[in-house]
């Protein structure tokens with residue numbers, strides 16, 4: 620009796636630890652996706668694209684707006700100086716999407732996905748705009 624008792628305890632302890640080892644991850648696995656779904660549902664999805672605009676800008680815009688955005692004489696007309704634009708991010712998105720064709724600014728809605736146009740708007744405001752104009 621006195622010999623088997625510790626062994627029994629060990630066996631029970633072992634059984635419990637095995638149970639815990641399997642049960643805990645299973646419970647976590649079962650509850651985790653639900654918790655994530657609730658988190659995602661409860662929060663507004665805010666996508667603020669940053670960086671990455673340079674490549675798109677180089678590919679589609681430098682021809683008329685030049686590398687630093689200064690613009691000038693171009694194929695389409697007088698390319699606007701994007702370093703000094705007074706437009707808001709939303710207004711930039713509208714112009715890039717629909718263009719100003721009579722003035723020589725082409726629409727990009729068929730060439731670039733909305734997300735890339737948003738990235739460009741952020742790039743213009745954050746990276747091209749002159750530092751002294753950044754607080755307006």
Ligand code: HEC
Nearest residue numbers: 679680683695696697698699704705714719722723724739
């Ligand atoms: C074919 C030449 C051409 C290309 C390519 C071009 N633009 Fe323009 N863009 C213009 C011209 C010309 C204007 C000036 C329109 C005006 O005078 O209202 C302009 C105006 C703009 C404006 C308005 C700025 C303001 O403050 O009024 C934005 C923003 C702009 N372009 C962004 C872009 C972006 C971003 C790209 C690349 C995806 C691009 N443009 C490609 C010619 C071009």
